[in-house]
Amino acid sequence: MAGALPLGDPAPADGRLPDDVRIDPELDFGVYLHVPFCRVRCGYCDFNTYTSGELRGARQDEYADTLLREVRLGRDVLADAGPLRAARTVFFGGGTPTLLPAGDLGRMLDGVRDAFGIADGAEVTVEANPDTVTPEVVRELAAAGVNRMSIGMQSAVPHVLAALDRTHSPANVRTAVDAAREAGLDVSVDLIYGAPGETLADWEASLDAALALRPDHLSAYALIIEDGTKLARQIKRGEVPAPDDDLQADMYELADATLAAAGFDWYEVSNWARGDEHRSRHNLAYWRGSDWWGFGPGAHSHVGGLRWWNVKHPAAYAQRLALGTSPAAGRETPDAEARGLERVLLESRIREGLSVDALPSGARRAVAGLVADGMVEGAAAVRGRVVLTLKGRLLADAVVRALTE
Incomplete structure (x- = not known):
């Protein structure tokens, strides 16, 4: 589970925005839908995610209905503050969104569509663990309006996946990509470099395997050791080595050269796309300071210069919404x-x-x-x-x- 929430001012129970918040109707609006469930906790991860044994009073089978309560609350809050804007991007992140039934994700997307509208040509992305993707799941997501899938490949090398506590089979990455392609979705793959024991040759093998999938987009993130994670404890005890900065720099240079030769352009430090039309518009909205509402436990939002964040645990999140109150834990205006x-x-x-x-x-x-x-x-x-x-x-x-x- 992630660290402590930031400090800030108390958020009102009704979620109402301050009177001085001014919504720019010309500024893009995006929606983030957080699904905080994972089968296992990866040793490097400090995201706000929970395995079944950590839920303590929250239920996955009720999660879609709980989140839809916040979507309806968000519509009322924004309608009071100014003109509603159709979402230009929607992003299901986690956690592992595809641990939920595709029908639940579709209902959540319908809720966004009913509350705000979804703009013509909007980018709608679902993050996925390869082991949770089947052709049937992807077809159902595509029918619901999803048009992009971001697949957590991380590595093609078994010992690197083991060092990261990733449990998926490398072969299932190809199955997931093929299913997404068959359904007409754009495909992004995520990689991580600098894991304990990973060599430059290992990293080259992962890049080659990723490119063989012919994705539209590729993200490559240097492994960062976060306090409180299993991997941080292993490094502190001397069980595994800390990432080597020089090796990670070599890996980045290799990635950039390899991807450029394959026709990918960098558009953000850790992201490359095969043409501008395949850039992640949702993530670009974050980097460019657009407005978005993050729905779900621990999710962060930004509208009209105001920032706020929700309570972290799914049980606390569900309890607040069941009582008809906002799940926001705090907020600030920088x-x-x-x-x-x-x-x-x-x-x-x-x-x-x-x-x-x-x-x-x-x-x-x-x-x-x-x-x-x-x-x-x-x-x-x-x-x-x-x-x-x-x-x-x-x-x-x-x-x-x-x-x-």
């Missing part, structure tokens, strides 16, 4: 300085980059030094954009520090 920092953190990661005009005058002077150090593209800087080079992507945190100190 000040101008915090918003500026967040904009640098997020927009500097994407291919279009960050506008130099968005930086304070002192930070603008740092751009020339970043160009000289080879971390920011010189031609883009001349056009008024901060765009990371390959070196800059490897040292993205250092770029952010230079632009915010």
Whole structure:
């Protein structure tokens, strides 16, 4: 389970937004639907997820109805605050959304459609564990309106999957991809690099296996050791080695070169797509500061500059909604300085980059030094954009520090 929720102001029981929140009807609106269930807990994961033994009073078979109560509450709250906007993206994340019956996911999507509308051409994504995907499941999801599937491949190498506590069979990744393709869905695969015992050759094998699936989109994330996880404890006890920063940098460079040669373009530090039309529009909405409502336990939302987050445990979440009250645990409105920092953190990661005009005058002077150090593209800087080079992507945190100190 994830760490503590952030500190913030108390959220009202009715979920009402502050009177000074102004909704921009032209700003895209997205919906995130959190499904917090997993069969097993992966050793590296600190997401807000729960195995069957950790639910303590919450039931998976009642979850869709519980979440739909929050969807209806969200519609009422937003209708009071301004014009309702149809969702341009919907993302089922987790956890493992496909642990629920496809019919439950379809009902949840129908609830969003009834409450807000779903825009024509909207991107509707479901995350999936390969072992929970069958042709029948995918066909039912596609009929409900899902048009994109993000498959948690992580690795093609058995000992790397074991180090990550992943239980799926590599062969089932191909089955899941084929099922999604047959149903007409866009396909994304997720990879993780830098696991204990993983070599550069292992990583190359995983990249080659992923590309052999001919996905439309690929995410590759460096393994990060989160406090409180099983893997963090194993490293602290000396049972497995900590990730090697230099090896992870080599793995990133190999991924970027391999994917570029296969026709993929990077559009965010950890994400590549086979053409702009296959970029994850939902995730781009986060990086660009659009509005979204996150439904589900522990989910975070952002509307009109206000941020809030729900109680974490599914039982507490269900109890609040059964009583007709908001599941929000707290909220905050970041000040101008915090918003500026967040904009640098997020927009500097994407291919279009960050506008130099968005930086304070002192930070603008740092751009020339970043160009000289080879971390920011010189031609883009001349056009008024901060765009990371390959070196800059490897040292993205250092770029952010230079632009915010």
